[in-house]
Amino acid sequence: MQYKITAADLETILTLTRTSTLAQAGERLGLDSSTVFRNLQRIERGLERRLFERTRSGYQPTEMALALAEHAEQVEVQVESARSVAQMTPEQVAGTVRITTTDTLLHGLVAPALQALEATHPLLTYELHSGNELVSLTRRDADIAVRATKQPPDYLVGKCIGPIRVAMFTAARHGRVNSYEDVEAGKARWIAPDDALPDHPSVVWRKKHFAKVAPHYKVNSILTVMELVAQGMGIGILPLFLTKGRSDLQQITEVIDECQTDLWVLTHQESRHLRRVSAVFRHLGAALKL
The missing domain is CATH 1.10.10.10 (Winged helix-like DNA-binding domain superfamily/Winged helix DNA-binding domain)
Structure with a gap:
């Protein structure tokens, strides 16, 4: 049988x-x-x-x-x-939504946006995965991905939030470098995520324009780059959304256009019809501001 x-x-x-x-x-x-x-x-x-x-x-x-x-x-x-x-109350949305993103985007953008969603949908819970690898949405390891990319995968649907602009920063008060001219003169210690993010636009840009420079500090996240720069340990390339309100950082270049990528909120074709996923997806699409 x-x-x-x-x-x-x-x-x-x-x-x-x-x-x-x-x-x-x-x-x-x-x-x-x-x-x-x-x-x-x-x-x-x-x-x-x-x-x-x-x-x-x-x-x-x-x-x-x-x-x-x-x-x-x-x-x-x-x-x-x-x-x-x-559901007895149709306007209520409940369940768990799994979101994958990077630690930079999580702390700088996603977490504040989710906190604002609590008042509207208090019954939602979240599983947050922060990492540099793109967790598979095809296998439903996550429901939503918030990622910086120039070209999202064809099998995902999503919304482009806008361009992620970056610039070079040093410490505002006790840094060893005060201008981009100091960087060009070789006076700067670089802080960069070379090994963790070898294809990151900031790493690619530095290797193109400062080919002989090796980072003094190699770290595994852009958040760490920012904190070490703020402590006066070197210079680094940082997204502008992350540095807003930071009085301990000083921008020493204009926006570096070659490093620009786009911020996307992505989900799978079928997942977007789930009420819990749709509610969070729509909110992130509207609330994330660069």
């Missing part, structure tokens, strides 16, 4: 595809890891197919698992839509 896969089976496959570990999958499903393992064994026996490869890095989905996960995502969308329809 052919195995009849259930909605619960699809949920197990989708969750394990997203998390890659039994423990994390169990946490999301409200089960212990041994139960998730037994359920997976039961599904694989019923289908007579291996759905996941067991590796040191976790459970890696096979092509069959990825195909089933796509169907599971469609079921998830429909279930969430049905729950929204069934």
Whole structure:
């Protein structure tokens, strides 16, 4: 008799595809890891197919698992839509929205915008992932991405907030460098995210115009660049939205056009129809200001 896969089976496959570990999958499903393992064994026996490869890095989905996960995502969308329809108070939006961005954008723009959303939708909760890598929205590792890019992926839909403008900064009071001429004369110690962000526009620009210069401090985020510059430890290239209101920083160049990128709020085609995702997406699109 052919195995009849259930909605619960699809949920197990989708969750394990997203998390890659039994423990994390169990946490999301409200089960212990041994139960998730037994359920997976039961599904694989019923289908007579291996759905996941067991590796040191976790459970890696096979092509069959990825195909089933796509169907599971469609079921998830429909279930969430049905729950929204069934809400007693239609204007209320509830649930968890997962947002991926960089630490710079999170602290400088996204967090203040979400705080302002609390009054409108107090039942929403958030999972915030800050990192330089683009978390996969196709696998629903996140619902919304807020990213600086010149060309967002074709498989995502979104809104361009505007250009991210940058300039060179030094410390306002106790920096060793007071002008761009000092930088050109080789008097500056550079602070830059070379290893963490080798393709960052500021790194590319410096290597083009100051090819012989090596950073005195290599750091892993633009936030760290800003804080070290403010302490007078060197100069750095910073986005203007991040430096607003900082009296301890002094801008020593005009806007560097070659470093300009655009800020985008992105989501997946299907996710944008979910009420919780749509509410946050619309708010970020309107509230983020550069």
